[in-house]
Amino acid sequence: MIKYLFRHNKDYSRVNIIKEFTKNIDIEKDIYILMPFSKNQFFKNFLKRDRIINDFFISNYDTYVYDRKKITNKNPRAWWKYFQDLINFKFSKYILSDTNEHFKYWESLFGKFTGEHFVFPVLADKEIYFPSTVKVKNKKIKILFYGSFIPLHGIDIILNAFSLMEKNGIEFEAKIIGKGQMYSKMKDLFIKLDLKQVVMNGEIINEKELGEVIREHDVILGIFGDSIKAKSVVPNKVYQALASKKIIVTMESLAINEFFTKDDLVTCKNTPEVLALELSKLINNPKLIDEISQNAYNKFNTLYDETKIKFEDFISSIDKKLKN
Numbered sequence: 115m116i117k118y119l120f121r122h123n124k125d126y127s128r129v130n131i132i133k134e135f136t137k138n139i140d141i142e143k144d145i146y147i148l149m150p151f152s153k154n155q156f157f158k159n160f161l162k163r164d165r166i167i168n169d170f171f172i173s174n175y176d177t178y179v180y181d182r183k184k185i186t187n188k189n190p191r192a193w194w195k196y197f198q199d200l201i202n203f204k205f206s207k208y209i210l211s212d213t214n215e216h217f218k219y220w221e222s223l224f225g226k227f228t229g230e231h232f233v234f235p236v237l238a239d240k241e242i243y244f245p246s247t248v249k250v251k252n253k254k255i256k257i258l259f260y261g262s263f264i265p266l267h268g269i270d271i272i273l274n275a276f277s278l279m280e281k282n283g284i285e286f287e288a289k290i291i292g293k294g295q296m297y298s299k300m301k302d303l304f305i306k307l308d309l310k311q312v313v314m315n316g317e318i319i320n321e322k323e324l325g326e327v328i329r330e331h332d333v334i335l336g337i338f339g340d341s342i343k344a345k346s347v348v349p350n351k352v353y354q355a356l357a358s359k360k361i362i363v364t365m366e367s368l369a370i371n372e373f374f375t376k377d378d379l380v381t382c383k384n385t386p387e388v389l390a391l392e393l394s395k396l397i398n399n400p401k402l403i404d405e406i407s408q409n410a411y412n413k414f415n416t417l418y419d420e421t422k423i424k425f426e427d428f429i430s431s432i433d434k435k436l437k438n
Contacts, residue, residue, distance in 0.1 A: 115141065116429070119159055119166070120149040127239045127321070127350065132169065135422045141433035156202045165436065167429070168206040169234070172343075173220060175199045181343045182264050182295060200224050208432065210234045215346040215369040232428050235373060237418055238353040242321055245359035245411060246329040255397045256287045258331035260324060260351065263294035268338030268365070270303055274386035275393065277307040284394050290314040291327065328358045332403055333396060336364020338384040348373060356414035361407045363392055378413040379406065 116136045120129070129149050136147065146162060148155055150171035159166060175195040178184045185192050203209070203220055207229040211217035214233055221227055261267045269290070276288055290304075293316040304314050319327065328334060334355035337344055345367045352370075355362040356379070364370065366381035380396070382388045396403050 115144055117144055117146045118149055119146050119152060119155040121152040121155060124149070124151065126150070127242075128169070128171065128236060130239050130241075131237050132234075135425050136429065139426055139429055141429065143433050143436040145429060145432055145436075153198050153202045156206070157198075160205070163205055164207050165432075166206065167208040167210060167232075167432070168202060169210040170202060170206070170220065171210070171212060173199050173223060176219075176223065176343060181266055181341050184295075203227060208232070212236050213346060213348055213369040213372055215367070215372065216343075219342055219346045232425065233372075234425060235417060235421055236348060236350055236353050237421065238350070238357040238414070239321075240357060240418075242325040243328065243354045243357035244325070250330075252287070252332060254285050254287045255333060255400070255403070256289070256331040257333045257335065257393065258289050258291070258328065259335040260291040260327070261294070261337075262292055263296040263300060264339075265296065266337055266339040266341060266344045266349075267296075268340065268344070268384055269296060269300045271338040271384055271386050271389060272335060273300065273303050273307055273309070273312075275389035276309055276312050278386055278390040279394060280309060280311060282390070282394065284390075284397055286311055286393070286397055288312040289327075289331070291317050291319060291324075293318055325354075325358065328354060328360060331360065332400075333393065334358075334360050334362045336362050338365045338389065340384060345369065352379070353414065356410040357418075359407050359411040361396070361403050361410060363389070363396070373417060374413060377406065377409045379410055 116139055132147060144165060146166045148166050148168045150169050153174065156168060175192060178195055179187050179192050203224040209227060209229060209231050211233055212235060217231055259272055263269060288311060297316060334351060336352050337349050346369050348369050352362050352364055361380065363380040365384040370381055380392055382392045
C-alpha cells in the first residue's frame with residue numbers, strides 16, 4: 115500500500131498530483147512517498163529508506179544560498195541545510211526530480227547518486243487549471259505574470275520589456291500579481307519606468323482565483339532569472355498555463371527542451387529586448403497565439419497521461435523488488 119510522509123499535509127499542487135496518480139495503485143508491500151518540503155522526515159524514517167520514494171523536488175541549500183541569496187555558504191544555517199540535503203540525496207534509494215537538468219545540478223552539489231531516479235514533471239492540478247468554456251476576445255492582448263518575487267523570476271527583465279514595448283507604441287494590457295522578497299525593489303523600478311499599461315500593486319490571491327485570472331488573460335509569462343536553478347527547472351506557471359490552454363513565454367533552457375518544442379510554447383533569451391520583441395510579435399499575430407495555445411494544451415494532456423502511466427510502472431517495479 116502507498117503511504118505518504120510529510121512534515122505538514124500541504125494543499126500543494128505537486129502533492130495533490132502525486133496523490134491523484136497513486137490513489138488506485140494496487141501493490142502488496144508498503145511503499146512510502148516522501149513529499150516535497152519534508153526532508154526532515156527522511157531522518158525520522160531512515161530505517162525505511164529502501165521503501166521510500168523521495169520527492170527531493172528542491173535543494174533547500176541551493177534555494178537559500180544561491181537562488182534567493184538569503185544566507186551565504188559560510189552561515190551555520192547553510193551548513194545544516196547542506197547536510198540535510200546531502201543525507202536525503204545520497205542515502206535515498208529512489209529519487210524523484212522535476213527535470214533531468216535539475217537532477218544533474220543536485221549531483222554537482224552533492225555527488226553521484228547511486229539509486230534509481232525518476233523524472234516526475236511539475237504538471238498542474240486539473241481541478242484548478244483548465245480551459246475556459248467560453249471564448250472571450252479581449253480588446254487588447256492581456257499579459258499576465260504572477261509569482262512570489264524571488265530572483266528566479268527575473269521580474270526586472272519583464273518590467274523593462276514592458277517599458278520598451280510602450281516606447282515602441284505597442285498596445286497591450288499587463289498585470290503582475292504577487293509579493294515577496296524582491297517586491298520593494300521591483301516596485302521602485304515599476305515607478306521609475308512609469309508604465310502606463312501595466313498594473314502591479316502587490317495583490318496576493320489564492321490558487322483557485324489564480325486559475326480564473328489565467329483564463330482571463332491571453333499570454334502568460336514564465337521565468338527569466340539568471341541562476342542555475344532558473345535554467346534547470348520548468349516552473350509551475352508553465353504547466354498551469356498549458357493546462358489552461360494559454361500560450362506561455364518563458365526563458366529558453368535545456369530543462370524546457372526536455373518536454374517541449376517551439377510548437378508548444380515560446381522561449382527566448384532572458385533580456386528585455388528579446389522578450390519585448392517576442393511579445394510584440396504575438397500581439398501582432400493573434401492567430402499564432404490561438405495555434406500555440408491549442409498545441410500547448412494537447413502537449414500538457416499527453417505529458418500528464420504519460421507521466422501517470424510511467425510512475426505507476428516505476429512503483430510497481432519497486433513493489434516487485436521488495437517481494438523478491
